[in-house]
Amino acid sequence: MGAAVPVLAASGVIGWVTAAVAAVPVVAEGIQQLFQWHSTWLRCRSTAEALKVENFLYMTDAGHYADGGRSTLLAERIAAITGKETDDWAESSKSEVEKQKKS
Template structure:
């Protein structure tokens, strides 16, 4: 009797974790996608408005101020890395979905008795690799931004 209860508890724990991971990556991918596309939309719309302002005879400072918006928007996009986050999170979500499908279909590597352990290992590997990629990227970004610039003489 205790074995069945323990097995169900393990099953619930693994499935709960996989579902939370999938929900997290889906949610974060969607937020990053919306942010990235919003910034790009602002850049396009404002980019179209700039020549119209110039042709309409707007004062130089107004045209210059409006022209600064797409540049600032690109700086914000580079700071938050919404495009790369969107792609990384979406990729992790798709990898998790693939593992879930294979598990439910009971095909390799999920065709034997230890399939729940295999699911836990493989999905943990996906999230570990994504986290390591994120950390490596941000470490490189931090290191490169804190290094003094070398100028050619």
């Protein structure tokens, strides 16, 4: 949409149409920044991959799971991974709120 603005302006389209088309990417980026979908998705994918690794190691008795106490260790490691995700989410939400208060 943003690339269409100069084309519309050069072709002599009515000014309000060009302005409306120009507003679309601005509004879309504002919404993206407000909700932080990209960074949230990246954080969630990272957590999901870490949990997959733990599952793979557990199922194959590899890594930390080669010794005894596998089930307890799995529970502790899952709690650590999900706890870190929760802490990261809370910290990013807190900093976002602080940014909005300053604006």
